[in-house]
Every structure is written in C-alpha cells, then in structure tokens.
Amino acid sequence: MSRAEGQKTRSIVYCHCAYAKVIDPEVKQKVLEGLCASEVAFEAVPDLCEMSARKDPAIARLSATSDLEIAACFPRAVRWLFHAAQHPLPEKVTIHNMREETADEIVARLTGASREQEQELSS
Amino acid sequence: MSHPEQERLRVVLYEGPGSQRLASEERLETMTALLEGGYGVTRPRPGGRVSPEDESTVVMLGRFGETPPAESPAEEGRPAVLVRDIANQASMAVLEQVEAARDGAGLPAPGKWTPWFPVVDYDRCTNCMQCLTFCLFDVYGVDKEGQIQVSNEDKCKTSCPACSRVCPEVAILFPKYKKGPINGAEVKKEDVQSESMKVDISALLGGDLYASLRDRQDTARKRFSTERDESRALLERKRCLAELKETLDIPDEVLMTLPSAGDIEERARRAKEKAEKRRARSKTVQDETQRVPSQDEWGI
Structure with a gap:
C-alpha cells in the first residue's frame, strides 16, 4: 500500500476537551504530542461538547467525513453529541476513549498505519 | 435551540510547499495555544485526509517568508481565505493573530460558556418526560413530534446532573460528569437497577x-x-x-430551589399544552398545503 493510499483511508479528529478537566491532562497532552510528532493529517478541535451545543459547522463537516477516527471520551457520549447537533456520525467510526485508554495505546492506533507506511517507503 | 448555528473560523496550519516546516515541539505549542483559546486546527499532510471545506472562513497559518500565498474573498460555494505568516512568532502571538483575524471577519469569540448540558441517548430514552418535569431550569422541551429534546443547553446549571439521576432508563448523559454511566460509559445491568431505585426518589x-x-x-x-x-x-x-x-x-443551590409537587405538575401540564399546540399548528399547515383552493380563490 502506498503512503497516499494508506492515509486516504481515514480521517483523524482529536478533541482537546478544553472546557473541563475530565480527561487526564497528561493523556490529552501525550496524544496531541504524538499526533504533532507524526506525519498524519488530523483535525484538532477545542471541545466537542461546546461545538455540539453551539451547532458548530465543523460538526457537520466532520460527520460528513467517512472513516473517521476520533480521540475523545466515551463513544456513547461522542455519538450522542453529534446526534444532538443534528449531524449523527456514520456507522463506520472508531472512537478512542482518552478517559480510559492510555495515551500510548491511542497514539499507536492513530499513527500506527502511517508509521508502517513510512517504513515501507524507506525500505 | 438557544444556540443557533454559528459561523466559525477554520484555522489551517499549512506546512506544505512554500511554507517552512515547524519543529514538532513548535507545532505542539502552537496547536495547544489555539485549542486552549477555543480554536480548532486542521493539519493537512500530503496524502492525508481532513474534512472537506465548507463556508467557514479559513485562516491559513504558515511560515511563508517573503512570498505568502494570495488571500481570496468568499465566492459562491468557496470560503474566504485569509493568510497569516507565523514565522518567528511564539504560540501566544499566533493566537493573537487568529483572534485579530476573527475580529476582522466579525465572527463570535469562542469559549464564553462552560459546556455543561444533558445529552439524550435516544437508544434508551422512552420519552417518559421525567427529566422535563424534574428539571428546574427549563432545559428540556419537546419537538413537534412530542419527543423530548434538550432545548436550552445554556440554562443548565453547571455541575447539576439531577435529571440524569431521575431518568429511569439511564438515558441522560453529561459527558463532562466524573462518573459512569452518566459520563457516557456503557450502561450495565446493575446501573439500570441502581438508577431505577433512584427514580423513586420519594422512597429514599x-x-x-x-x-x-x-x-x-x-x-x-x-x-x-x-x-x-x-x-x-x-x-x-x-x-x-x-x-x-x-x-x-x-448541588446545594439546586436543592434550595426545589419546586413544589404542584409546580412540577403545572410545568408538565404547560409542556403538554405547548406540544399539543405545536402539533395542532403543524396539522393546520399540512391541511393548508393539502387543501384544494376554492373557485373564489382561483378567481373563477
């Protein structure tokens, strides 16, 4: 699989949960750090809750993106936040829970594919 | 809905051809400052994928040097693109540039409200209206089909999860709550049992x-x-x-304002009346659109 083909298969969204301290700051920071240090394309949003309540156009934009991978909190909460903003997520979405999973696990899943591709390219 | 759909900025951190790359620590600092300031950031990469463009004004940040790309105004179906050079700028200075661009575009400032509000899990909700009748702050309403909905998010009392406590189906989430299942954690059988016990708060x-x-x-x-x-x-x-x-x-302040049983009954009655009026109105509109015009109306 070429690098371009691999990265085209999914879109990554990171939620910073900026307006509450419910996610361990260290986990949040490590996930963002991992994404920033990688070569993956991604979108970082300040707070999905706030965006849902305000019907931020970005919610519509994100829900229209196929093969999403979201790093946020509990999948049930994320799904119904999008629904509350009147833009339900498509079925095929992977949600990583920064409240329960470790930063290393999440970063590995989010950037793993791209690392493999980089290795393929360099070999 | 108390918050109409609001136009926002879309900040893009561009590091492609024509822009010098940031070191990963600089990228992290810049992203963190923008996120803490309430701005989302898109980081495109060659071969990668981000969400499609919409009508949101784009602020393209990059280390462009002497030949920055041209800005473009909004055209039909295309957003306005503003370009800001962030060469030799600390993360807070970048945030200030974005703030100034937002001001210039006349867009609202983010982050003026703590997003604490209930979210309904409709896979579990049975539309029993306990939340509507229990909430003291008029957060809930019903849509035209009579389905419960969160109508006034910003009226919700920060840190008060009372309505989720009285929901017999554990269908109300507060994503920023500390414990499950109210925070959105999967609902277990024992949660339903313990929540059901709490429903009958009188029994307590x-x-x-x-x-x-x-x-x-x-x-x-x-x-x-x-x-x-x-x-x-x-x-x-x-x-x-x-x-x-x-x-x-x-929270204490909520308990101190507990309504009487009569108040709750009255609120439920008013909500039902409102829903019926709405239903009647939508039926009238339907009838109007389906009605065959009379000869007089046709001018015959």
Whole structure:
C-alpha cells in the first residue's frame, strides 16, 4: 500500500476537551504530542461538547467525513453529541476513549498505519 | 435551540510547499495555544485526509517568508481565505493573530460558556418526560413530534446532573460528569437497577419526597414555634437536603430551589399544552398545503 493510499483511508479528529478537566491532562497532552510528532493529517478541535451545543459547522463537516477516527471520551457520549447537533456520525467510526485508554495505546492506533507506511517507503 | 448555528473560523496550519516546516515541539505549542483559546486546527499532510471545506472562513497559518500565498474573498460555494505568516512568532502571538483575524471577519469569540448540558441517548430514552418535569431550569422541551429534546443547553446549571439521576432508563448523559454511566460509559445491568431505585426518589426519604420535605419543614416549624430555636429549624432543613445531596449528587443551590409537587405538575401540564399546540399548528399547515383552493380563490 502506498503512503497516499494508506492515509486516504481515514480521517483523524482529536478533541482537546478544553472546557473541563475530565480527561487526564497528561493523556490529552501525550496524544496531541504524538499526533504533532507524526506525519498524519488530523483535525484538532477545542471541545466537542461546546461545538455540539453551539451547532458548530465543523460538526457537520466532520460527520460528513467517512472513516473517521476520533480521540475523545466515551463513544456513547461522542455519538450522542453529534446526534444532538443534528449531524449523527456514520456507522463506520472508531472512537478512542482518552478517559480510559492510555495515551500510548491511542497514539499507536492513530499513527500506527502511517508509521508502517513510512517504513515501507524507506525500505 | 438557544444556540443557533454559528459561523466559525477554520484555522489551517499549512506546512506544505512554500511554507517552512515547524519543529514538532513548535507545532505542539502552537496547536495547544489555539485549542486552549477555543480554536480548532486542521493539519493537512500530503496524502492525508481532513474534512472537506465548507463556508467557514479559513485562516491559513504558515511560515511563508517573503512570498505568502494570495488571500481570496468568499465566492459562491468557496470560503474566504485569509493568510497569516507565523514565522518567528511564539504560540501566544499566533493566537493573537487568529483572534485579530476573527475580529476582522466579525465572527463570535469562542469559549464564553462552560459546556455543561444533558445529552439524550435516544437508544434508551422512552420519552417518559421525567427529566422535563424534574428539571428546574427549563432545559428540556419537546419537538413537534412530542419527543423530548434538550432545548436550552445554556440554562443548565453547571455541575447539576439531577435529571440524569431521575431518568429511569439511564438515558441522560453529561459527558463532562466524573462518573459512569452518566459520563457516557456503557450502561450495565446493575446501573439500570441502581438508577431505577433512584427514580423513586420519594422512597429514599420513606414516602413522597415533597410530603417528606413538608413534614420535616412542619416538624422544624413546630419545633421552632415551641422552642423558638431558629438554628435548630435550619439544621433540620440542612439535614434533609444533605440526604438528597449525598444520594443524588445535586448541588446545594439546586436543592434550595426545589419546586413544589404542584409546580412540577403545572410545568408538565404547560409542556403538554405547548406540544399539543405545536402539533395542532403543524396539522393546520399540512391541511393548508393539502387543501384544494376554492373557485373564489382561483378567481373563477
């Protein structure tokens, strides 16, 4: 699989949960750090809750993106936040829970594919 | 809905051809400053994928040097693109540039409200309206089909999860709550059982909640009248409220404003009336659109 083909298969969204301290700051920071240090394309949003309540156009934009991978909190909460903003997520979405999973696990899943591709390219 | 769809900025951190790359620490610092300031950031990469463009004004940040790309105004179907050079700028200076661009575009400032509000899990909700009748702050309403909905998010009392506590189906989430299943954690069988127990909040106090509160108040009042001990009456009220606070995790200020049973019944009646009026209105509109115009109306 070429690098371009691999990265085209999914879109990554990171939620910073900026307006509450419910996610361990260290986990949040490590996930963002991992994404920033990688070569993956991604979108970082300040707070999905706030965006849902305000019907931020970005919610519509994100829900229209196929093969999403979201790093946020509990999948049930994320799904119904999008629904509350009147833009339900498509079925095929992977949600990583920064409240329960470790930063290393999440970063590995989010950037793993791209690392493999980089290795393929360099070999 | 109290928050209409609002236009926002879309900040893009561009590091492609024509822009110098940031070191990963600089990228992290810049992203963190923007996110803490309430701005989302898109980081495109060659061969990667981000969400499609929409009508949001784009602020393209990059280390462009002497030949920055041209800005473009909004055109039909295309957003306006503003370009800002961030060469030799610390993360806070980048945030200031974005703030200035937002001001210039006349767009609202983000982050003026703590997003604490209930989210309904419609896979579980049975539309029983307990939340609507229980909420003291008019957060809930019904849509034109009579389905419960969160209508006024910003009226919700920060840190109050009371409505989720009385939901018999554990269908109300507060994503920023500390514990499951209210925070969105998967609902287990035992959660439903324990939440169902809490539904009958009256049982917690050994009978009807309001009757119980009234009884306690009466007792306190009697005690007050016989003993003329104001502090004792207040202690009694505090003890009763503390019992509720501990069991339901409801903030003091909410408990102090608990409505009477009559108030709750009246609120439920008004909500039902409103829903019926809405249904009747939508039926009239449907009837109007389906009605065959009379000969007079056709001018015959």
